[in-house]
Amino acid sequence: MSTVAIGFLGLAVLLVLLAIRIPVAFAMFAVGLGGLMILNGPAQALSVLSSETFSLASNAELVVIPLFILMGNIATESRMSRALYDAAYAWIGSIRGGLASATVVGCAGFAALSGSSVASALTMGRVSLSEMDRFNYAPRLSTGAVAAGGTLGILIPPSTGFVLYAILTRESIGRLFLAGVLPGLMLTVLFVIAISILTTVKPSLGPKGPKTTWRRKAESIVGALPILSIIVLTIGGIYFGLFSPVEAAAVGAGLAILGGVIGRTLTLKGFLTAVKDSIATTATVMLILIAAHVIGPFLALSHLPTFVGEALTNLDIGRYGILALILCAYLVLGCFLEGFAMLVLTMPIFFPVITALGFDPVWFGVVVVLTLEMGLITPPVGVNVFIVKSVAPNVPIGEIFRGVAPFMLAMVVAVLILTLFPSIALFLPNTMIGS
Amino acid sequence: ETLKFAHFVPPQHTFTGAIVEPFKTGVEKDTGGELEVQVFPGGELGKGPVEQYVRAVSGVADLVWGLAGYTSSQFPLSMIAEMPGVVDSTGLGYEKVWSVYDEYLKGEFPGTRPIALWVSEPNVLIMKSKEIRTVADMQGLKIRVSGSVPGQLIEALGAIPVQMPAPQMYNALDTGLIDGILTGSSAIRDFRLNEVANVYTEGANLGNILFYVVMNEAKYQSLSDAEKAAVDAHSGIGLSKSGEDNWNAVAKKMMEDLKADPNKTVISLSEEEAAPFNEITYAVTDKAIAALDAQGLPASAVKKAMQGGM
């Protein structure tokens, strides 16, 4: 059997394991490990288990995950999230789906703080899901909004996705960061439009709240001041060079604790619950990320991504045809692979083709990152969906995938618009840095 | 038979032309394609420089590329090549390292055999905006370093060493979280530092970076005599020289580009201007060597032998 066939077989086995309810992380571990045993020998496969486990669990950049979860949990335990959503409800609760839109906008704001989608979806999920539940929003809408909104984390700078793309393709990080801004805002708007359409068609997804007085609106803002100031201080600290995005997570958690203690809303019991919940969520999420890194080397050794890439790029279907196929390939591969592993495996194949076809490499970076983000929410392996599931354990995964579908459509629309009007991505870098 | 050659940088990196290509084409040609070298770039078999050596010992890959400085505790004697006053700008780091390998360094490479050992161009100061002309200019600045000895250097020069993962350097420099970075100029383009750093200071002896490519020993022993001969013929001093020459060429080009760029300031310290820096950095070397000697390691002998190998 060829290595590529073994690669395909591995993916088929993964689907079967997922279908019979083997936890996602263990299914990925099993397939990665089994595949590596066949392609690289048992001893070598097993040692990947220890090296990937150790290097991911001790990664100084991935520490943002537990820290942001802690921040979210403290904000929840000290009722700051509640105050925030009370304020949002007072201001826009009377609009159908208003809280979901507010959450998406919140995700865009959080994206300015966090370079990773996982951290965005986790923190925003922790803060917002139970709150939207409180106002009778359907889990389908709320989880979908968070899973999709989280993907803004990597589109709006800072973005680990753009840094990796830049390093892989030797493009400018600064240009890519700028290029992500307008598409990120555009996608935010598209998400809000999607929410309005959804709740117009089916109002029960995000029911209208009562009209509130200006007095109530003002009061609610005062109540939300502690958390609003934490957000402003953390984002400000990054841009004024006081701390790095990773450290911002710790600062945010620290400020949330401080705020809770000063405002006497955080009890010792609440603090301990927050820590305990953070540990549990961290374990869930990190295990999935580690498993994704065990499957990565297996697929690399199987040469499956190379095979798919070369098969696609050798077709004679015109430049937009090839672009469409490449993006489809990312969508399909994204069903199985973690986004960054996918970039590493495929960029050497696709990038020369894309530049030879005359597409702008910075523009392509934006489109690829956007497509990778779609891969994060497509079944069966949608990392962001799993992340949301980990903070909303009672919502069936099918419900989340269903909830994500309309946002997925919004992302497809975003890619189409970007392809028709590349200047949406290129305007800022070209005017601010020059072409 | 195939050799899996894994590394952690994109295929367009200097490493490909300097090391991967000459080794791959040489070995495959000599064995008539019997021994194939399969390259896994970009961390396909496992990310980052830190775990590369372990991957070679455990056979995840047959050959790997690594930086000694990321796991310096494993290479106390080899790392002497990184210290100011040892290799500096001679461009002969590979010769110096190989000249002491058999006698002193072999023990630091258990389970593998070295394929190439070379040293980068001298470190430079890559600054966001602060012009460094004298030691006094460095007082209180926050400089990113990657290891213990560079940390001591920065501290001795009066600045504050800051530790952070390499991918964060760009943002940190951009936002002013750090004032500068101490590393070789060949790394500037790898991490796009030229976009956010406007001032560069070269000419002081601020150390170098040591690279290794190693091969799993058991894998080597499993090869036929002809295959072993092919590997031997295309590794060692010759391949190491290719590594070092290419690194120095890239670094030189980078500095020339920066000098030609009207928006960048490149400060090339004269010998007299560099002397106060060197006085301090050589003292750090002496202190580090003395500390190793005190641990019972033959550090003085290694340093002397490396310096003598000019």
Place this chain on the structure above:
Amino acid sequence: MLLRKAIDGLVDLSAILGGLALVFVTGVILTDVVGRALGSPLYGVQDLVEMSALLVVFGGMAFVDRRGGHVTVDLLEHFYSPRLNKIFVVLGCLTGALIFGLIAWQTWEASKLSVMLNRATNILFLPRAPFQYGVVVLSAITSIAMFARGLRAALNNGAASESAHT
């Protein structure tokens, strides 16, 4: 019953260790940030964070399993008979137990390599092996706890208690 209590105790201990490590990481980074603003950052903070992160990540592994927190694709759950669902739950537990067992074993092997290579963190030279022993113990506890849960699920009638504790 006694055995179950013992296992539960170990799982709680792991989680407490992880929680302490998380508080420690937060504190260390905050100290560094404040110190740096005042001109004296905490040197070697990355070393401390990286090694503590291992305990944060692995401390919660057994705990999250007891909570039933590992993410599964529950799309087809309703199409299976209760008996089949039970078998799948048991299978999931056993797979997890096996994988954590392998992680424990392999990390033990890797710790020997760390000793052989004299591996330590890069600035503070914290030896790597002791942290690997930590991962070995925490993974072994997870493996045992998952195995026990699988066993209980197999022996109990009805659906396995996925979220018995919270």
